[in-house]
Amino acid sequence: MTPDKKVKILATLGPAVDGIEDIRELVEAGVNIFRLNFSHGDHADHAKRYQWIREVERQLNYPLGILMDLQGPKLRVGKFADGKVQLHRGQAFRLDLDATPGDERRVNLPHPEIIAALEAGMDLLLDDGKLRLRVVTKYSDAIDTTVLNGGELSDRKGVNVPQAVLDLSPLTTKDRRDLSFGLELGVDWVALSFVQRPQDIIEARALIGDKAFLMAKIEKPSAVEQLREIAELSDAIMVARGDLGVEVPAESVPQIQKNIITTCRQLGKPVVVATQMLESMRFSPAPTRAEVTDVANAVAEGADAVMLSAETASGEYPLEAVQMMSKIIRQVENGPDYQTQLDVSRPKAEATVSDAISCAIRRISNVLPVAVLVNYSESGASSLRAARERPKAPILNLTPNLQTARRLSVAWGIHSVVNDRLRQVDEVCSTALEIAQAQGMAERGDTLLITAGVPFGQPGSTNSLRIETLI
Numbered sequence: 333m334t335p336d337k338k339v340k341i342l343a344t345l346g347p348a349v350d351g352i353e354d355i356r357e358l359v360e361a362g363v364n365i366f367r368l369n370f371s372h373g374d375h376a377d378h379a380k381r382y383q384w385i386r387e388v389e390r391q392l393n394y395p396l397g398i399l400m401d402l403q404g405p406k407l408r409v410g411k412f413a414d415g416k417v418q419l420h421r422g423q424a425f426r427l428d429l430d431a432t433p434g435d436e437r438r439v440n441l442p443h444p445e446i447i448a449a450l451e452a453g454m455d456l457l458l459d460d461g462k463l464r465l466r467v468v469t470k471y472s473d474a475i476d477t478t479v480l481n482g483g484e485l486s487d488r489k490g491v492n493v494p495q496a497v498l499d500l501s502p503l504t505t506k507d508r509r510d511l512s513f514g515l516e517l518g519v520d521w522v523a524l525s526f527v528q529r530p531q532d533i534i535e536a537r538a539l540i541g542d543k544a545f546l547m548a549k550i551e552k553p554s555a556v557e558q559l560r561e562i563a564e565l566s567d568a569i570m571v572a573r574g575d576l577g578v579e580v581p582a583e584s585v586p587q588i589q590k591n592i593i594t595t596c597r598q599l600g601k602p603v604v605v606a607t608q609m610l611e612s613m614r615f616s617p618a619p620t621r622a623e624v625t626d627v628a629n630a631v632a633e634g635a636d637a638v639m640l641s642a643e644t645a646s647g648e649y650p651l652e653a654v655q656m657m658s659k660i661i662r663q664v665e666n667g668p669d670y671q672t673q674l675d676v677s678r679p680k681a682e683a684t685v686s687d688a689i690s691c692a693i694r695r696i697s698n699v700l701p702v703a704v705l706v707n708y709s710e711s712g713a714s715s716l717r718a719a720r721e722r723p724k725a726p727i728l729n730l731t732p733n734l735q736t737a738r739r740l741s742v743a744w745g746i747h748s749v750v751n752d753r754l755r756q757v758d759e760v761c762s763t764a765l766e767i768a769q770a771q772g773m774a775e776r777g778d779t780l781l782i783t784a785g786v787p788f789g790q791p792g793s794t795n796s797l798r799i800e801t802l803i
């Protein structure tokens with residue numbers, strides 16, 4: 333498969349996509365990495381989807397990423413005697429540790445640690461922010477609130493407490509079980525939900541080791557505040573706008589998204605923009621203009637990847653959603669401003685050999701029409717560093733390591749090919765030319781820039797650059 337866009341698509345799987353054929357269509361339409369959301373479905377479902385993706389990867393000989401998204405400490409109210417109640421503005425409502433079914437006056441909040449963290453004056457947001465309660469009085473086992481925004485509240489709806497830093501591990505018992513299952517299965521990425529502090533990443537990393545890369549989901553205000561440290565400790569970042577838009581005022585999400593993308597680009601960490609991107613395509617084959625503009629803006633801002641959630645997981649038009657996303661991406665990438673915009677916002681090079689080579693590549697690309705940048709990388713680190721520059725030409729990442737190829741599926745502009753017969757620089761050059769041609773990325777007469785760290789087999793950064801013409 334010849335890559336035809338640089339920005340990647342991350343698609344969530346669910347009941348809407350059923351079988352190997354469906355997955356293959358999505359990949360052919362532009363999906364690079366799939367998300368298994370462990371908030372839904374059971375282990376057997378996830379295992380089945382995992383196997384489908386690997387089968388398509390084999391059929392197309394095209395590395396695909398698989399990301400497991402852990403549920404995290406999503407707080408929920410208990411149940412009601414009648415399944416639901418109506419809450420009205422101004423009324424009193426109690427949340428307590430009593431497990432008996434709730435009514436118009438009270439409901440169970442089975443999380444003593446939230447009750448402990450709450451203080452009078454703080455707000456609780458229920459059901460994705462549709463209802464708002466303000467804490468009036470706090471007891472050891474209950475809180476009394478006033479309803480600020482009323483509405484229907486039904487069983488097990490989510491609770492967000494934006495103002496409190498909760499003493500919760502980002503990994504619940506369910507998460508730990510899911511994590512060992514997912515790692516055993518062989519996922520490439522683990523996404524950590526509701527990260528609150530850098531320490532959360534350190535704890536998750538201790539469990540995951542080097543079995544998978546770690547993506548921190550930014551959906552809490554405290555994570556926004558400590559973004560830089562969190563990003564430094566993570567392998568990638570997701571702008572999880574669903575919960576984020578409840579935890580902070582919705583109108584501040586666009587600015588936060590921009591800041592996160594800028595920080596991630598500086599650090600050379602892939603960044604994914606997620607949630608509600610083509611939301612209306614759950615029930616309609618065509619998106620709204622606003623949604624198209626949202627995807628286009630994320631691309632123009634320099635995101636590595638854009639995500640589809642319910643659109644592909646449970647929507648009626650999963651294939652159309654991916655096709656639409658690909659079209660929007662290509663349109664922006666091929667537009668007159670994209671490269672200029674990326675150049676203006678390009679992070680400063682550091683005083684390292686690999687950044688020096690990246691600068692050289694940029695100068696060369698202004699003189700020669702470079703068709704492909706080929707980089708040989710075992711861990712993928714140097715290809716990610718090259719992608720940080722957002723070069724004009726696509727990056728062909730040659731790696732002996734299938735895991736590296738799968739992990740880089742989320743990164744901007746990188747197309748990986750697994751090849752383990754490279755041992756010397758000359759072989760890299762001839763193999764690079766061969767592979768670039770076979771992948772449809774270059775044709776006779778094209779100029780290729782080839783970078784590698786020599787001597788081979790020694791860890792270290794890229795230190796050589798060759799210019800080759802395909803004859």
Ligand SMILES: Nc1ncnc2c1ncn2[C@@H]1O[C@H](COP(=O)(O)OP(=O)(O)OP(=O)(O)O)[C@@H](O)[C@H]1O
Pocket residue numbers: 344345346347369371372373403574575641642645646
């Ligand atoms: N594996 C699945 N099985 C059934 N439904 C799913 C699945 N994945 C997603 N969905 C449906 O698509 C919707 C949106 O998907 P998404 O992955 O964004 O979930 P979510 O509920 O918002 O969870 P989270 O906050 O954990 O991301 C879900 O609310 C659910 O209705």
Ligand SMILES: CC(=O)C(=O)O
Pocket residue numbers: 525549551571572573574575576606607
């Ligand atoms: C993806 C996700 O978890 C969110 O947007 O909240």
Ligand SMILES: [K+]
Pocket residue numbers: 369370371401402403404525
């Ligand atoms: K989740």
Ligand SMILES: [Mg+2]
Pocket residue numbers: 525551572574575576
């Ligand atoms: Mg979320």
